[in-house]
Amino acid sequence: MAKIVVTAGACGETVEATAEAVDDRYTKVKIGKCCEYVERMKQELEAEPLDGYKLMKGIAASQIYKSAGVCLPHVTCPVPAALHKLVELELGLAVAADVTIKIEK
Known part of the structure; x- marks a missing residue:
């Protein structure tokens, strides 16, 4: 089981x-602690397993980004x-590595 914790930034x-x-293609996502906007995405994204290969076809095809665009x-x-x-x-298509965005002005 893979896990993420995202500290989003200015919203806190x-x-x-x-x-x-x-299986080797589908993944069940469970969203725990989240903001009210991600909570709106939660129902759709947890309803059925996500097709990992379809998600990787591009932003326009992504169920995650489609939901984000609405919510x-x-x-x-x-x-x-x-x-x-x-x-x-989780599907073995990436290695575990933290991502950092450092903002300066």
């Missing part, structure tokens, strides 16, 4: 999620990308 929210592979108020929210990394990791 933290999102936690896990993924468990059903999230800010396009810069890092949670959709983190959910993609979570699915990739």
Whole structure:
């Protein structure tokens, strides 16, 4: 089981999620602690296993990004990308490595 914890930034929210592979293609995602906007995504993304290979076909084809486009108020929210990394990791399509975005002005 793979797990992510995302500290989103200016909004101050933290999102936690896990993924468990059903087979070599499909993954069940469970979103735990989250903000009200990710909570809206949660119902759709947890309803049935996500097709990891379909998610990786591009942003326009991604169920995660489609849901984010409807539910999230800010396009810069890092949670959709983190959910993609979570699915990739659980399916063995990526290695476990932290991602950092450092913002300076």
